[in-house]
Amino acid sequence: MKDGNGTGRPTGGRGRAQGEGHGSGTRPGPSAPETGHPGGTAEHRHAATPWPEARTIAARAARSVAARRAPLSVTLGDALGLVLAAPLTALTDLPSFDTSAMDGWAVAGPGPWRVREEGLLAGSAAPAPLADGEAVRIATGARIPADTTAVLRSEHGRTDDNGRLHPTREMQHGQDIRPRGQECRSGDQLLRAGAMVTPAVLGLAAAAGYDTLATVPRPRVEVLVLGDELLAEGRPHDGLIRDALGPMLPPWLRALGAEVTAVRRLGDDAKALHKAVTTSAADLIVTTGGTASGPVDHVHPTLRRIDAELLVDGVKVRPGHPMLLARIRDDQHLVGLPGNPLAAVSGLLTLAEPLLRALAARPAPESYALPLRQAAHGHPYDTRLIPVVLRGDHAVPLHYNGPAMLRGIAAADALAVVPPGGTRAGQQAELLDLPWAAAGIDACFT
Ligand SMILES: Nc1nc2c(c(=O)[nH]1)N[C@H]1C(S)=C(S)[C@@H](COP(=O)(O)OP(=O)(O)OC[C@H]3O[C@@H](n4cnc5c(N)ncnc54)[C@H](O)[C@@H]3O)O[C@H]1N2
């Protein structure tokens, strides 16, 4: 395992891990799995939940809540990234009238045709019907006059000296007319409930007559950053370090579908933590740090004090094994992320991601795997998550994957799931995508 002091001795203070993970997960050394960690005792291994099961428990915990959440009506401008709470049913025929597909002439019967003086533009009022042998200039998207038999494209017609219009190509009956209802009839289901609102869905909804959409509300998340040693700005000094999680978690949680209602820096203050947890109206409280058993690790005592139900208390995953999930009320959960920053990422993807996905009714991403370019050492009992970049058909494990390091994950495209025992070079590893890797930053953070 990559965590802990690797000596089997308890660490001092708040139980901080030290001396771990300086290098690559692909070779032995300081970051290679060890067994002497206090968190790796037989007792702890017994209590900890296997990694796949922890994700299932988190999703299941949220599902019963999700079923009771009332849909929220939002304007199209606010709906991107939400999930439809009801099917998208056409409020109109599409097209809602017979439409010209091309710029040219609407014609009635075989040519040549005499051409009406006034042309037809998109958006103009109902045109007079065409008489047999008559044509009218028409723009793409304009309404087709009654009794039109076809649209002649402007590049396929010629006007003679008498002003009569002749086709220069053979014509088909009905050509370049989009008939009313070609795409859908009013009342047709265009998308099912549960579909994600993408930019294309916004366009379709607008075309089909919608101003607002019934959506699954974003889960509200409050982030509580614990730790007296954390600075909100400037360079680390005098044993104090910068808070890396306060800036990282809110946008990451938003990318997972959450609305972040507050980020509070509480220090190591048990009273403040108790107050914050008991007064929060969030669907999910995410704490950072304080999950271990040091003298100022207040998360467990606080959960005991409020009689919360621990659904997951430690996960067989490295980094991040002290992560936890608790049910505070029927409709409120708490995910405790370990303080080591990469361990916090591991907790985010193991517990918060499935929970938020279920609350937001988002579909589970297709699981996928790629062969690893180099071997990744495994922990003897636990799953490991290691940052990788995707190169061609391979995933390349990154260095700097220790629990306290963000250097690897900041350059990564995904996390590789390395089962107990490890993954050989060339062997497939399941990959957890980072929410911005495929779509780009702008696409997922709106
Ligand atoms: N006796 C034991 N000690 C520890 C165990 C254990 O099982 N038994 N587990 C180790 C592991 S693994 C981890 S991970 C950490 C988890 O610790 P906590 O969740 O209690 O977190 P803290 O002690 O508060 O902090 C750990 C480490 O992370 C730094 N930190 C905390 N918050 C932030 C932040 N917002 N930004 C940047 N860095 C942060 C903190 O300064 C510490 O260095 O426990 C081990 N100990």
Ligand code: MOO
């Ligand atoms: O080493 Mo801990 O597992 O950083 O999470």
